[in-house]
């Protein structure tokens with residue numbers, strides 16, 4: 001009952017959104033309509049869906065979200081910068097409540113042939129570059145949130161790194177949200193294309209402000225052509241009532257290397273889907289993930305690594321630290337297709353429980369159709385080492401500090417793998433202080 | 441024990457009993473230590489030496505079932521491990537714990553500042569700390585590169601023990617318990633570690649040195665030697681006792697104990 005009412009709300013929001021379609025190309029209008037039709041048919045997932053067994057989206061379903069109308073309250077740059085770990089010198093494209101904010105954005109430090117634009121602007125001048133990527137992305141037929149995002153596709157980051165171009169400075173894609181008198185929803189659509197032999201570092205940063213609920217429902221597509229090297233970061237620092245559903249799909253061609261670091265620091269209900277398709281021989285994919293939960297937070301990471309071609313390598317390490325009555329879900333699927341001989345896939349999920357009332361559901365899923373492959377997976381759920389705690393306390397650290405230091409230590413190797421030094425340093429600081437805070 | 445002596449004891453252990461895993465390991469220990477003294481504790485494997493060291497430093501997995509411990513006149517057993525450390529107790533572990541992800545410097549600075557704060561001293565900043573630690577490292581001839589590595593992780597046995605003594609030198613305790621700090625060391629390392637410990641001998645600091653070997657006591661000459669056997673101190677004496685034990689082993693003591701019972 002409730003669910004269908006909520007569906008109606010999104011359908012009527014789409015009706016209103018549709019009135020502003022005039023400027024959009026035909027194919028996009030058709031795509032959006034296909035998206036809303038699929039959403040209508042699929043409805044919101046429930047815990048009866050295998051892929052959503054442990055994640056109840058009821059809080060999203062029962063909230064009346066509206067798209068933001070215009071810029072609204074202006075965010076102070078200092079607040080935006082400090083919360084998203086950036087500063088004014090960084091190359092960044094900023095969206096507030098899903099709407100592009102030119103006054104906060106600056107990409108002057110990039111080579112001139114690298115494109116970093118608002119997707120909606122790129123679409124109006126599009127010479128056929130974007131269309132095939134959006135049209136051929138058919139996940140909306142199975143996934144309700146992707147369908148919803150497809151229906152509302154308008155703004156988001158479009159990044160194009162041309163053939164052979166090496167971008168050394170990180171590119172930040174910042175998505176800030178805050179309830180603007182009513183619960184705001186946004187459906188950012190990002191498209192990142194790294195052409196053959198190019199190289200880039202991209203940081204998606206999600207930050208939330210205020211006490212009101214909001215929904216960020218983002219879909220990102222990353223395309224790595226032959227030999228591209230992509231270092232991808234996603235940092236989620238959503239507000240206490242922030243709901244975030246994100247679907248990242250990456251396709252790697254031959255010898256492409258894609259490394260993703262996903263860090264979830266805060267938010268109320270978070271669901272991250274990553275689909276990595278190793279679509280060329282010798283492609284490499286590294287998925288690193290870190291999630292910190294306390295209070296009643298819920299974070300669900302679903303990853304799927306699809307070995308479609310031979311001799312590709314994937315390595316996945318996700319680590320979680322949970323306190324309070326929080327709940328984390330990790331579902332890591334590795335699919336090795338029939339012809340993907342000599343695939344090498346490793347997956348590890350480690351969880352540290354700081355409270356007896358926190359819950360982790362972790363599940364590896366291997367589906368292997370080739371015979372000459374190396375595949376391994378493992379998961380652990382543990383508590384802090386009492387010997388280590390005592391050692392630290394015997395030197396004068398109080399119990400809370402000893403615990404926070406060991407929690408930090410648990411997470412630190414993942415932070416250490418990040419290649420952007422300033423981001424690494426800020427995360428380090430954040431972790432040390434936040435563990436201390438969560439004790440007091 | 442006369443009241444004069446009691447008055448100036450730094451540590452007084454009275455009829456201490458303790459259990460672990462349902463088994464009574466310490467079965468009535470009495471020991472009194474004054475500032476400036478070095479007491480060696482020897483005894484066969486499993487006799488309860490490390491248990492005593494851990495009970496002194498407040499390890500919660502040991503259950504104290506009887507007796508009391510006074511440290512500078514205060515009830516030690518009512519204090520948490522960190523309170524004991526801040527009040528000047530230090531345990532050099534027989535098996536120092538490896539802590540991946542925490543650098544030795546970071547850890548030691550946090551520990552030192554916790555202790556200093558408790559003692560009403562200014563916390564040291566990074567520069568001040570670095571110069572202190574550099575100076576203290578000379579004492580144990582430790583490589584500076586170890587400081588940036590995760591605490592004890594992948595350290596050799598000797599490096600771990602040196603690191604324990606370095607920590608002691610930095611934290612400046614009043615009462616140090618060294619649990620087999622000499623085990624697993626080669627000849628040079630033994631000399632260096634023992635030299636470091638000796639340099640830290642002061643008239644206002646007491647030490648309990650747990651060891652199996654006379655050779656350590658050649659370097660760190662104790663004022664008293666106690667033999668712990670089956671959870672009790674069954675014999676105490678001067679430094680000559682160690683020589684006797686080295687030659688004769690523990691059987692004669694076991695026999696003596698058996699004869700009394």
Ligand SMILES: Nc1ncnc2c1ncn2[C@@H]1O[C@H](COP(=O)(O)OP(=O)(O)OP(=O)(O)O)[C@@H](O)[C@H]1O
Pocket residue numbers: 460461463465483484485486487488489490491492534
């Ligand atoms: N967790 C435990 N559960 C049960 N028994 C234990 C536990 N820990 C120690 N013990 C027992 O307590 C006894 C005393 O151990 P302790 O480590 O104090 O001996 P020790 O004198 O230090 O020996 P060593 O010379 O080998 O270091 C041993 O018999 C040991 O097996």
Ligand SMILES: [Mg+2]
Pocket residue numbers: 489490491534619620
């Ligand atoms: Mg021992």
